[in-house]
Amino acid sequence: MNFKETYVYLKNQVNSGERNIISPAGSHIRWEKFSSLKTGKSDGPDYLKELRNSIPGVISDADIYQNREFIYPVFTPAGKDTNNRAILLLHGLNERKWDKYLPWADYLASKTGKSVILFPISFHINRSLPEWTDRHIMQVRSEERKKKFSLKDSESTLINEAISERLTDVPERLFLSGLQTAEDIISLLHDIHDGNHSHFLRGTKSDIFAYSIGGLLAQVLFMSNPDELFSDSKLFLFCAGSLFGDMNGISRLIMDPIAHFKLQDYYKNELETEIKKSWIFKDFFNNNKIGMAFRSMIAQDRFSNLREKIFRKKKEMIYAISLKNDRIIPAAGISKILLGSASCIPSNMEVMDFPYPYSHEMPFPVKQDSILELVNEAFERVFSKAAVFLS
Numbered sequence: 001m002n003f004k005e006t007y008v009y010l011k012n013q014v015n016s017g018e019r020n021i022i023s024p025a026g027s028h029i030r031w032e033k034f035s036s037l038k039t040g041k042s043d044g045p046d047y048l049k050e051l052r053n054s055i056p057g058v059i060s061d062a063d064i065y066q067n068r069e070f071i072y073p074v075f076t077p078a079g080k081d082t083n084n085r086a087i088l089l090l091h092g093l094n095e096r097k098w099d100k101y102l103p104w105a106d107y108l109a110s111k112t113g114k115s116v117i118l119f120p121i122s123f124h125i126n127r128s129l130p131e132w133t134d135r136h137i138m139q140v141r142s143e144e145r146k147k148k149f150s151l152k153d154s155e156s157t158l159i160n161e162a163i164s165e166r167l168t169d170v171p172e173r174l175f176l177s178g179l180q181t182a183e184d185i186i187s188l189l190h191d192i193h194d195g196n197h198s199h200f201l202r203g204t205k206s207d208i209f210a211y212s213i214g215g216l217l218a219q220v221l222f223m224s225n226p227d228e229l230f231s232d233s234k235l236f237l238f239c240a241g242s243l244f245g246d247m248n249g250i251s252r253l254i255m256d257p258i259a260h261f262k263l264q265d266y267y268k269n270e271l272e273t274e275i276k277k278s279w280i281f282k283d284f285f286n287n288n289k290i291g292m293a294f295r296s297m298i299a300q301d302r303f304s305n306l307r308e309k310i311f312r313k314k315k316e317m318i319y320a321i322s323l324k325n326d327r328i329i330p331a332a333g334i335s336k337i338l339l340g341s342a343s344c345i346p347s348n349m350e351v352m353d354f355p356y357p358y359s360h361e362m363p364f365p366v367k368q369d370s371i372l373e374l375v376n377e378a379f380e381r382v383f384s385k386a387a388v389f390l391s
Contacts, residue, residue: 001024002372002376003103003364003366003372003375003376003379003380004366004372004375004376005024006023006024006025006102006103006106007099007102007103007366008366009023009024010023010024010029010099010102010103010106011099011102013029014029014073014098014099014102015097015099019031023075023106023109023110024106025078025106025107025109025110026077026078026079026110027075027076027077027078027105027106027109027110027116028075028076028078029073029074029075029076030073030074030076030199031071031072031073031074032071032072032073032074032197032198032199033069033070033071034069034070034071034072034184034188035068035069036067036068036069036070036122036180036183036184037068047179047280047284047288047291048176048179048180048183049062050280050284051172051176051179051280051281051284052176054278054280054281055170055172055176056170057169057170058170058172058173058176061123061173061176064123064129066126066127066128066129066130067122067123067127067128067180070120070126070127071126072117072118072119072120073098073105073117073118074115074116074117074118074199075105075106075108075109075115075116075117075118076109076115076199077109077110077112077113077114077115078110080113080115081199082198082199082200082201083113083114083115083199083200083201083204084200084201084203084204085112085113085114085115085204085205086114086115086116086117086192086200086204086205086206086207087108087109087112087114087115087116087117087206087207087208087209087390088117088119088185088189088206088207088208088209089101089104089105089108089116089117089118089119089208089209089210089211089214090119090121090208090209090210090211090214090215090217090218091118091120091121091124091125091211091212091214092211092212092213092214092239092254092361093124093163093212093213093249093254093255094124094159094160094163094253094254094255095121095124095125096124096125096128096132096133096159097125098118098125101118101211103379104209104383105118107379107383107387108209108383108386108387108390111383111384111387111391112387112390112391113391114207114390114391115199115200116209117188117206119181119184119185119188121177121178121181121213121214121217122176122177122178122180122181122184123166123173123177128162129162131162132162135158138158138159138161138162139158141158141161141162141165142156142157142158142161145161145164145165145256149256149258151256151257151258154252155250155252155256155257156256157252157253157256159252159253160251160252160253160254160255160256160259161256163254163255163259164255164256164258164259165259167255167259167262167263168258168259168262171262171263171266171267171270172266174263174267175267175294178216178217178220178294179290179294181217182217182220182221182224182226182290185221186226186227186229189206189229190227190229192204192206193205193229205232205233206229206230206233207233207234207235207236207390208221208222208230208233208234208235208236209236209238209386209390210235210236210237210238210240211237211238211239211240212239212240212328212329212360213240213247214240215237215238215239215240215241215329216240216244216297218235218237218240219235219241219293219297219337220290220293220294220297221290221293222235222310222314222318223289223293223296223297223306223307223310224289224290224292224293225289226289226290233317234317234318234319234389234390235314235317235318235319236318236319236320236321236386236389236390237318237319237320237321237334238320238321238382238386239321239322239323239326239328239329239360239363240320240329240334241320241322241329241333241334241337241338242329242330242333242334242336242337243297243298243299243300243333243336243337244267244297244298244299245264245267245268245298245299245300246329246330246332246333246336247328247329247333248260248327248328248329248330249263249328251328251360251361253361254328254361267298268298268299271285271295271298292306293306293307297337300336307337308339311337311338311339312339315338315339315346315347315348316348318338318348319348319349319350319385319389320334320338320348320349320350321349321350321351321352321382321385321386322334322335322349322350322351322352323351323352323353323354323358323360323363324351324352324353325353325358325359326359326360327359327360328359328360328361329360331345331349331351334349335349350385352378352381352382354374354375354378355374356368356371356374356375356378357371358378363378363382364378364379
């Protein structure tokens with residue numbers, strides 16, 4: 001099967017609710033349950049709980065059942081019921097379905113022989129409220145938001161309304177969501193490494209394929225290296241890897257301008273004030289490794305020595321592919337983080353361009369039959385490199 005055929009087949013199978021799926025490449029797709037309750041360390045503060053308690057408007061987020069109890073798919077290569085090698089695939093911001101990533105996972109599992117875990121970020125995919133994907137409800141809310149902020153039809157959509165509203169109201173939700181996901185991943189990888197996961201052998205180590213905002217989360221994990229889980233891991237970044245301050249989230253598929261500018265202002269300016277005023281903010285962002293790593297990924301002048309030292313040391317373990325026409329996470333921002341510059345692409349990075357209309361959100365479009373062969377070739381270019389690097 002070509003890229004589109006694989007995409008359509010897997011999308012239809014997964015969205016039908018089928019739970020015994022064999023992919024076109026022969027991988028067995030299995031679904032695992034996860035409980036997001038293992039946050040915080042027994043020997044230190046439960047930062048997620050303390051931070052939520054200190055921020056007005058987010059206490060109720062802890063009660064969203066879908067975000068605490070969910071399932072995630074694992075692509076196990078043909079002939080391997082269990083594996084001693086894993087790839088964690090992290091998705092982009094404001095995703096509500098796995099559709100886009102299914103052929104990505106299938107290819108990586110097939111070509112590397114590693115089992116690929118599609119793990120949802122907090123309040124994304126199947127960790128979100130059902131109403132956030134209800135077209136009628138979100139259309140009404142989008143119209144109300146357009147009137148309130150004088151937004152254009154192309155800026156506020158039924159797709160980006162929920163996340164735009166939530167982040168405009170409480171921009172702290174971005175790092176709270178990231179922190180919960182980081183704690184979940186730490187718990188998951190401990191289970192995998194300790195032999196407490198049904199699809200992995202004891203001692204399994206995990207690499208990461210990260211796309212878009214998933215790259216920011218992966219970089220924070222690599223820098224903080226909790227319990228040394230990522231000491232020997234590889235990280236492949238696709239359309240990902242810049243400072244948060246260099247990202248442009250304005251998109252009908254991601255967030256509207258009001259939310260984007262609110263987030264940028266909060267993390268570039270207001271957060272620093274909060275760190276000085278609040279003891280829990282000060283402790284988390286100055287003393288906790290995850291907090292320090294996240295803070296260093298906001299702007300160039302924050303913990304720059306820490307950031308540059310780690311990315312220089314891990315250079316051989318990281319590879320990035322960016323796209324020339326990516327306006328969400330431009331190549332210049334990624335090269336700057338990987339110790340290059342806007343005019344000098346580092347050796348562990350490549351900038352690609354495709355001979356068809358594409359975007360950050362849709363690097364491999366499948367709706368135009370006239371370009372399907374070109375899309376297939378572009379997908380192969382990117383993922384063959386990813387597979388070789390992660391093998």
